[in-house]
Amino acid sequence: MAGMKDLARLVRELEDQMVVCMRCGMCQAVCPLYAETGREADVARGKLALLEGLSKEMFRDPKGVSERLNRCLLCGSCAANCPSGVKVLDIFLKARAILAGYMGLSPVKKLILRGILANPAFFDKVTEWAARFQDLFTEPANEVLGTSCARFTTPLLGDRHIKPLALKPFHAELPALETPPGTSGIKVGFFVGCLIDKIFPSVARATLKVLRSHEVGVYLPDNQACCGIPAASSGDMTAFKKLVRHNLDRFPVDRFDVLVTSCATCTSTIRKVWPVLFSDDGSPMGERVRRLSEKTMDIHEFLIRRLGLHPVEAVPSSDAVAVTYHDPCHLKKSLGVFEEPRRLLKSCSGIRLVEMAQSDWCCGLGGSFSLEHYDLSSRVGRRKRDMVAATGAHILTTGCPACMIQFHDRLSQAGDAVQVRHAIEIYAESLGP
Amino acid sequence: MISASFVNALMEAVGKDNVFLDEADRAVYAYDAAVLDAVVPAAVVRPLTAESLGHVVRLCHENAVPLTVRGAGTNLSGGTIPKAQGVVVLTNALNRILEINAEDLYAVVEPGVITAKFAAAAEARGLFYPPDPGSQAVSTLGGNVAENAGGLRGLKYGVTRDYVMGLEFFDVEGNVVKTGARTVKCVTGYNLASLLVGSEGTLGVIFKILLKLIPQPQHRKSMMAVFDAVSGASQTVATIIAEKIVPATLEFLDNFTIRAVESFSRAGLPTDAAALLLIEVDGHPAQVEEDAAKVEAICRKLGAQRLRVAQTPQERDKVWEARRAALSALAKLKPTVVLEDATVPRSRIPDMVQAIQDIAAKYNLTIGTFGHAGDGNLHPTILTDRRNSEEWHRVERAVEEIFDRALAMGGTLSGEHGIGLAKAPFMEKETTRATLEYARRIKRALDPKNILNPGKVIGEA
Numbered sequence: 001m002a003g004m005k006d007l008a009r010l011v012r013e014l015e016d017q018m019v020v021c022m023r024c025g026m027c028q029a030v031c032p033l034y035a036e037t038g039r040e041a042d043v044a045r046g047k048l049a050l051l052e053g054l055s056k057e058m059f060r061d062p063k064g065v066s067e068r069l070n071r072c073l074l075c076g077s078c079a080a081n082c083p084s085g086v087k088v089l090d091i092f093l094k095a096r097a098i099l100a101g102y103m104g105l106s107p108v109k110k111l112i113l114r115g116i117l118a119n120p121a122f123f124d125k126v127t128e129w130a131a132r133f134q135d136l137f138t139e140p141a142n143e144v145l146g147t148s149c150a151r152f153t154t155p156l157l158g159d160r161h162i163k164p165l166a167l168k169p170f171h172a173e174l175p176a177l178e179t180p181p182g183t184s185g186i187k188v189g190f191f192v193g194c195l196i197d198k199i200f201p202s203v204a205r206a207t208l209k210v211l212r213s214h215e216v217g218v219y220l221p222d223n224q225a226c227c228g229i230p231a232a233s234s235g236d237m238t239a240f241k242k243l244v245r246h247n248l249d250r251f252p253v254d255r256f257d258v259l260v261t262s263c264a265t266c267t268s269t270i271r272k273v274w275p276v277l278f279s280d281d282g283s284p285m286g287e288r289v290r291r292l293s294e295k296t297m298d299i300h301e302f303l304i305r306r307l308g309l310h311p312v313e314a315v316p317s318s319d320a321v322a323v324t325y326h327d328p329c330h331l332k333k334s335l336g337v338f339e340e341p342r343r344l345l346k347s348c349s350g351i352r353l354v355e356m357a358q359s360d361w362c363c364g365l366g367g368s369f370s371l372e373h374y375d376l377s378s379r380v381g382r383r384k385r386d387m388v389a390a391t392g393a394h395i396l397t398t399g400c401p402a403c404m405i406q407f408h409d410r411l412s413q414a415g416d417a418v419q420v421r422h423a424i425e426i427y428a429e430s431l432g433p
Numbered sequence: 434m435i436s437a438s439f440v441n442a443l444m445e446a447v448g449k450d451n452v453f454l455d456e457a458d459r460a461v462y463a464y465d466a467a468v469l470d471a472v473v474p475a476a477v478v479r480p481l482t483a484e485s486l487g488h489v490v491r492l493c494h495e496n497a498v499p500l501t502v503r504g505a506g507t508n509l510s511g512g513t514i515p516k517a518q519g520v521v522v523l524t525n526a527l528n529r530i531l532e533i534n535a536e537d538l539y540a541v542v543e544p545g546v547i548t549a550k551f552a553a554a555a556e557a558r559g560l561f562y563p564p565d566p567g568s569q570a571v572s573t574l575g576g577n578v579a580e581n582a583g584g585l586r587g588l589k590y591g592v593t594r595d596y597v598m599g600l601e602f603f604d605v606e607g608n609v610v611k612t613g614a615r616t617v618k619c620v621t622g623y624n625l626a627s628l629l630v631g632s633e634g635t636l637g638v639i640f641k642i643l644l645k646l647i648p649q650p651q652h653r654k655s656m657m658a659v660f661d662a663v664s665g666a667s668q669t670v671a672t673i674i675a676e677k678i679v680p681a682t683l684e685f686l687d688n689f690t691i692r693a694v695e696s697f698s699r700a701g702l703p704t705d706a707a708a709l710l711l712i713e714v715d716g717h718p719a720q721v722e723e724d725a726a727k728v729e730a731i732c733r734k735l736g737a738q739r740l741r742v743a744q745t746p747q748e749r750d751k752v753w754e755a756r757r758a759a760l761s762a763l764a765k766l767k768p769t770v771v772l773e774d775a776t777v778p779r780s781r782i783p784d785m786v787q788a789i790q791d792i793a794a795k796y797n798l799t800i801g802t803f804g805h806a807g808d809g810n811l812h813p814t815i816l817t818d819r820r821n822s823e824e825w826h827r828v829e830r831a832v833e834e835i836f837d838r839a840l841a842m843g844g845t846l847s848g849e850h851g852i853g854l855a856k857a858p859f860m861e862k863e864t865t866r867a868t869l870e871y872a873r874r875i876k877r878a879l880d881p882k883n884i885l886n887p888g889k890v891i892g893e894a
Contacts, residue, residue: 019768019820024466025507029549029570038479038525039458040506046461049471053460058473064457083761084770 004057010098011055018055020086021048027078027088032362033071036379041068044078044088051095066099071373073329073366073380074233080333090276093232097277100235113231113239120225120246124171127198131165138164142412144419149412158374161412163199163405170201176222177208181257182215184307189219189256191247191270191296193263194226195401203401206428207262207299213431214307219256227266230368232273244274248288258306259296262424264337264400265367268330270296298331299424300340300399311347320352324393325423326384326407327360328400341399341423348430351395356387363398365406381410389416397423434518435475439496443478443520446488451526453477462521465508466568467855468771468819474501474515479523483543483640489522490638491607499884502634504545504573509772510853512580512633512889519884524575527640533558538646539598539615544575544639548582551644560646563590566849567760575639581631583849585682585756588807589715590647592849593630599643600626605880613643628875633851634886636879650715653681654725655752658710658737659703663687665736666708667783670806672731673712674779678724683807684711684756687786690763690801690814694755697762702755703739708786710737710806711756759803760814767799767816771828775839776848779809788838789813796831798824810848836862857892 025045028034033042040046050065059065072092079088105113116123138148141161148164150157170192181187188211196203211218225246231239251259261267271293278289303309325342332338338360345353364370364380388396388411396407396418407420444452453459454476463471475498480486493500499519506513515521528545535558542551548569555562565584566572572582578600583592599613612625629637660666670683686694686709695702702709710732714724725742732740743749764770777785786802789811793800804812813835817828836846836859846856846863861869872891876883887893 019818020765022466022764022770023464023506024764025505025568025571028505029547038523039453040461041458049461049464050457053457058460059456064455068457084764085761 004059004062007062007098007102008055008057010102011051011095014051014091014094015055017087017091018048018052020084021045022084023049024083026081026083030077030081032073032075032077032364032380033376035383036376042071044082044086047072047092048086048088051091062099062103066103069095069099071376073362073364073369075329075362075366076333077329077362089272093273093277096233096235097237098235101237105234105236109234109236113234113236117226117230118239118242120223123194123226124169127165127169128172131167131169134164138162142415144417145408145412147408147412159413160374161409163408165198166201168201170197170204171222171224173201174220177218177220179212179218181217184215186258186307187217187219187256188302189221189251189259191227191251191259191261191266192220192224193261193266193401195405196263197224200401200404200422203262203422203425206422206425207260209428210299210303210424210431211260214303214309216307221250224250227269229265229269229273232269232277233368237277240277244278244289245285248285248292251292253288253291253295257295258302259292260299260302261296262299262399262422263402264298264328264330265402267296267298268334272334298335298337298340298399300344301335301337304340304343311343313346314349316352317349320350321395322354322391322393323351323395323397323426324354324356324388324391325359326356326363326388326396326398326403328398328403329360329362331399332360337399341397344427345397345423348426350430351426354391354393356391358387361387363403363406365402367402370406377406378410381406385410385414385416388418389414393418395419395421395426397421397426399423435498435520436496439492439498440476442492443476443489446492447478447480447485451479451481453479462503462506462515465506465511465513467509467511467514467853468769469511469514469854472514472517474519474521475517477521477523479526481526483527486522486524486527486638486640487603487607487609489520490603490605493520493884494605494607494882497882497884499887501886502575502579502638504576505547505568505571507568507572508576508580508853509774509850510847510855512851512853512886514854516887522638524573530554531641533560533646534615535560537615540644540646542574542642542644544573544578544642546574548572548574548577555646556649559649561649562596562644562646564593564596574642574644578630578639578642579632579634580851581849583805583810585684585805587805587810587849588683589679589681594627596645597626597630597642598645600629600639601641602629602637602639604637605882605885610637615643631851633853633889635876635889635891636885638885650681652718652721653713653715653749654721654743655711655713655749656725656729656732656740656742657752657755658712658732659706659739660708660710660736661706661738662736663708663786664783666710667786667806669710669732669735669737670782671780672735673728674807676727676731678714678727680712680724680728680807681715682711682713683805685709685782685802685804685806685811686711686755686759687802689799690759690803691755693762693766693801694758697765698754698758700751700755700758706738709755711752756803763801763814763816767818769817769819771815771817771832772850773813773815773832773835774804774810774848774850775813775835775844775846776808776810777839777842777844779807781842781844782806782809782811784842785811785839785844789835792831792834792838795834796827798827798831800831805848808848809844833859852890854888857888857890860891
């Protein structure tokens, strides 16, 4: 371990961004963790103070700071609400990289991130085998949601109700595809994302159906990799950069007009995180990242803003199903996309959109956060579940497969008969068979 | 250092999980929103019940350990910066609204209730809790009482003090003191609630607050008036008051603030305007319409070039958007923001605006001014970078001069942010040595070991 002085010097490189925080404390109003714990170390102001302390060599051991820094959903609610415009997520991701570089990654994380995630073909193999054997360990938990829970106590699952891995991941169904732009004159690259590929392949099918129906050409390369957010949030720059490089090679930027994803987290990662973590790169890589990143759009955003759809608001049919929509943090707070999915949903006559209170309150999953802090993640999720339940909706829609995982768990645990669907699935169904 | 037996006793009082001793957990309670040096406390406790809060107070007294009560830590004068050998006591777990009584128009709350949440709960019952400090989305009612917080509605509705009907608090030994009643009238004993309001945690620890509520105004009307001279704006303020109209809010933005807001939010503000007034009248619909028409006429007569009267709730939001964005637009320009609140009698607003401009020029500093023109409480906002020590020195001198000029106009050091640590050294300037000594005698009598938020308001007693 290098000295605290070196660590302080590295953290000081973030000083110009950190000093923008005026300690007003307004982040307390929107932080989903603070709402549960009331602890200042859980809120952005506290974490920024800890990083400043680190830069001033205030602490004997960086471990305490590192633990508290990692106790964060990275939902960006604080940044979206910050009066001073502190770039909280940029700072936190860079700081996590610095601290992981300084303290080293745990062997388990190293194995998962570098050994499995960063090798897309091997990752696919691992999940295929897991899908085959998962029934041995799990049993059905909720029929409407299609969730499972552990048959016997295992540290792997704990009390979780999980949406099982798809028996056939999307890439096995359709490894690659290239279609010409139709009347739309637009061709999109389709970045599938791990969760849609392995757990929710129906979302990928719905996305392709919508694109085809609107005469949009598709470039779908095989052997796609993870967007890298699990590595970036663990501060593992080695695995992260490897994944980004892999994806850059799979998606040559001149082969399509727009890179589309149906995963809010992937979109936000490629658009916001890639450029930030490559900003000081200076290499040709940085330029490639910038070009692909600028071309990346969420599917709903693409349909409305780029393709120029003007969906007509439908009058809900007499038997319309009550549907509510949850705003993924990575769509609304990160990218400002919240109107678009609603406009698409409102064009479907078979449903009636019922807004929940605080539709943009974080679901509490936070990706790998829920693995390390399941209890806290569940507390945030339960609050969210109550908001959904209060609407009386039969279907919960959202724009992010990660949120979908959390909702499967939370609604299933509460015994709710509420389906969880991606908004694009509902829209795809409205387009007919 | 605090002793191990004391720490054990704290753990027994509030539960092990609610005593924070780790250096990283303590370091995040070393500051508030004031631009002052952080001081890391020896321990932090988060009582879950009023009883355990009282227990903590008693333990601190017995062990002569300083204690600083903290709500949301949004204080702008260092009132929640603790002592290094002291304990920070968090009230944010005591966050229940115990009662909202629509028949007798009062509410009973615990100190950790968030101001905006309480106002919303009252509104849901058709009732109105007017104090609306800028930090209301996170600030606690306990903190509001201890600081006597103000807000935008001071002119017509007063400040926190005007809504405190009674308190229950712990004296330094942890005994329960009750003052006030659920009645409009109450002359039972000394008015201890008034002594506690604004005492910044130096005289007792509040655990229950009895707040007055009033009926919601039926109707509101907002407008924005644009002036090409500051004098026109301030004349308008004076004339509105002289005409016996009392708007709910009467806010002022200077040219620098207007430009900052516009470049940040593109709200369509006139960047060449010298000043903006944002005015809202509320009450009975007929009265509101009449007042609004009068205010409009006054604005036009006194040189408002443009006047925008909100006809819909959306337009009303648009009018207030500029004011809400003021501090954050300014804050984005420089790393360090020094938000002052020296206050003058409202007739002196034109002089104060001029004085601030002179001071900005004299010390070569960037100062944006906005605030509550209707009650004389302006917020000169100095934009700087604390890392630049030469400039920081000029900031300190400028702040002192702002105090001097405000006092010379018959004003006061602080309208609503409190004295805390930041302004304690200036207390004697405004009052007298005897005043300070009088206050210190009270403090010594009530807190002989000087453990209740020592150093605040009256300095080291």
